Amino acid sequence: MANLVNICVVFLLTLALGSLGIHAEAKAFFIFGDSLVDNGNNNYLATTARADSPPYGIDYPTHRPTGRFSNGLNIPDIISEKMGWEATLPYLSPELSGEKLLDGANFASAGVGVLNDTGIQFVNIIRIYQQLGYFKEYQQKLRAIIGKEEAQKLVKESLVLITLGGNDFVNNYYLIPYSVRSRQYPLQKYVPFVISEYKKVLQRLYKLGARRVIVTGTGPLGCVPAELAQHSRNGECAEELQKAASLFNPQLVKAIDGLNKNIGSDVFIAANTNQMHMDFITNPQSFGFETSKIACCGQGPYNGLGLCTPLSNLCPNRDLYVFWDPFHPSERANRLIVEQILGGSTSYMYPMNLNTVMAMDSRA
Known part of the structure; x- marks a missing residue:
């Protein structure tokens, strides 16, 4: 009976937070991962994995490129807004100092994966363990400002978002025919290997003090315009990459469930971004999109070849496109994804959504 009462209280708090627009006390927000969540770190690196030229940022408030792989805001931006x-500022930004450190930091770097050899073609990117090293360095800077105990409290009460995995397939296993990793492992063994390495990353995050971590799965890897351009004749998703996503995502949820059970608390929250994407890929019109196959910015079949540049085809209305460039969602698609992160059912957010997390934490 007591459990039922607690569930009802959390449910009512979640409704109150969502419907009234009242948010729990501000948390620091930390972001780790790849280009889906990078907000400009790679601008400060000598790498080809950059989004610092037009038309990137065309719908950002400044209408200028920021390093985000988006026409406007990305997922972390929209979570912060909501x-x-x-x-949060990129960790490498000179502006991230003093009191701005209290808001958190974005450590993400386009091109990285769970594995260290993912993204080697981009040369200078912040690999995931280096991102975690920067997180440790960040905490040292924080302690110098607010003291050790307050710094530990800020990190413990923070929200963390981590997005990894897609590049381990697209830019590693399937990058070229007979890649090193594909010769080393059949797909059925490569996926558990990546998952086992991902668990080590998450355990390291926990050791560094993170206690509320949203872990996104991969999107539908075979349905992005870049893969359609290479593998599709009639707009069908690339079967092999879809198989990789279908193996990876359920195993990630299982790994997260196991980590939480070992800890004895729901530290890690699985976001089923694969299903979130598939909803509007399979039925774009019902979400107000014109197409889920053609990128807004690009060239070639499905606008899926090469990079998005000032010379690329550019759609006039980005809100009608699921994909902004050959790999990345449009801002409007990102907003739909964040809606599910905030309030989605357990089919999308396991074991709970972000509104429920905020409601529970406001009671603590």
Whole structure:
């Protein structure tokens, strides 16, 4: 009976937070991962994995490129907006100092994966363990400002978002025919290997103090315009990459469930971004999109070849496109994804959504 009462209280708090627009006390927000969540770190690196030229940022408030692989805001930006928090700065930004450190930091770097050899073609990117090293360095800077105990408290009460995995397939296993990793492992063994390495990353995050971590799965890897351009004749998704996603995502949820059971608390929350994407890939019109196959910015079949540049085809209305460039969602698609992160059922967010997390934490 007590459990039922607690569930009802959390449910009512979640409704109150969502419907009234009242957010729990501001949290620091930390972001780790790849180009889906990078907000400009790669601008400060000598790498080809950059989004610092037009038309990137065309719909950003400044209408200028920021390093985000988007026409406007990305997922972390929109979460911050919905929570009423200050947007986090890239960790490498000179502006991230003093009181701005209290808002958190974005450590993500386009091109990285779970594995160290993912993204080697991009040369200078912040690989995931280096991102975690920067997180440790960040905490040292924080302690110098607010003291050790307050710094530990800020990190413990923070929200963390981590997005990894897609590049381990697209830019590693399937990058070229007979890649090193594909010769080393059949897909059925490569996926558990990546998952086992991902668990080590998440355990390291926990050791560094993170206690609320949203872990996104991969999107539908075979349905992005870049893969359609290479593998599709009639707009069908690339079967082999879809198989990889279908193996990876359920195993990631299982790994997260196991980690939480070992810890004895729901530290890690699985976001089924694969299903979130598939909803509007399979039926784009019902979400107000014109197409889920053609990128807004690009060239070649499905606008899926090469990079998005000032010379690329550019759609006039980005809100009608699921994909902004050959790999990345449009801002509007990102907003739909964040809606599910905030309030989605357990089919999308396991074991709970972000509104429920905020409601529970406001009671603590």
